[in-house]
Amino acid sequence: MSSEYFKILKNKVFDKSKWMQLPRDVVIGHDALDQIPRVLEELALGRSVLLLSGPRTNKAVGDRVASLIEGQFDLTRHVTDAITPETIRLVEEIGSSADLIVAVGGGRVIDTAKIASFNLDCQFVSVPTAASHDGIASSRASVPTDEGSSSLDAHPPVAIVADTGIIAAAPHRLLASGCADIISNYTAILDWELAHRLRGEVISEYAIALSRMTAEILVKDAHLILPNSEESAWLVTKALVSSGVAMSIAGSSRPASGGEHKFGHAVERLMPGKVLHGEACGIGTIISMYLHGGDWRGIRTSLKKIGAPTTPAEVGLPDHIAAEALMKAKEIRPERFTIFDMGITEDSAAALIRMLYRE
Ligand SMILES: NC(=O)C1=CN([C@@H]2O[C@H](COP(=O)(O)OP(=O)(O)OC[C@H]3O[C@@H](n4cnc5c(N)ncnc54)[C@H](OP(=O)(O)O)[C@@H]3O)[C@@H](O)[C@H]2O)C=CC1
Ligand SMILES: O=C(CO)COP(=O)(O)O
């Protein structure tokens, strides 16, 4: 092995063209939460655990996880209610002597743990309480910033424990949002291939194949995705893990995030907290697929079947904000070339919103 390889190892700088990081243990199923003590013992990373959760999930699931591991591990708990540089720094302070962070919650909690553990040089375990996003297993972390850059290099969880009972009991809106996050892989891939043809951007055929296959399986099984069903929770969680692995293979979020995600990030900036991540990305996928000349009606049908919103109005987003988000999308992470960089104007953005969401 080259000396460069060792230099990379020593400095913990991950050259994503050479180095894929993947989760080690993945436990998905009924009562999976009960496996947490065993998973932590087998990881043997130390006794000091920071348990991180969100305001809602702390009571519902955080308390259960705490009761399973306290006594066996030296436990500190913290509830985080947003993902900002400040909230991440606070987690880093509280967790400065932790051997491991256990993140119990939605995407914001998991991403916070991902970044804090990466910066603290310790591992984290992902305990999703909802199948609402494909960051469950990914090595990327999404953070809104003023510059518009929203995806950071981090590391994947060392283990994932996804309890299908808990995920099935979460509001269906969250599960549908996770499905929409997966369905958006279709246009993310088209954007990546476009950037490859037009700009010579390097693509990963393996990451593309896995990402596309994940979306295809989900769409094929759309009729099985129902509220309050552990089978549905299991299907969607597996898809989210698979999509996260595609990102790890790519070394970027490219196979799962294109123009539809930039639109989603723009919506989040214009109306923070109004629309779930996957919901906004799903709505953006319809426009992106239309512009790519693909089967945008098929995308809309799949989203509807799953119970995900297909129009800005359904999520309380006024048309003019949706049009503004479409214009703003290209300012977000401008180095990521997508179909939305191909000449959208204010007039065409407004016309697209009117036409695609009124039919
Ligand atoms: N790193 C990556 O690769 C990816 C990252 N993301 C990021 O993830 C985030 C989106 O994740 P998402 O989960 O949609 O949003 P949030 O983490 O904001 O969660 C949405 C809401 O759902 C609540 N919730 C979670 N689980 C349950 C449950 N079991 N019962 C009731 N309520 C529950 C949360 O509670 P609480 O208040 O307790 O938090 C929160 O209020 C975004 O920041 C996005 O950018 C998305 C995709 C990929
Ligand atoms: O949401 C993601 C994939 O679903 C991650 O994408 P971003 O890199 O756009 O944050």
Ligand SMILES: [Zn+2]
């Ligand atoms: Zn996403």
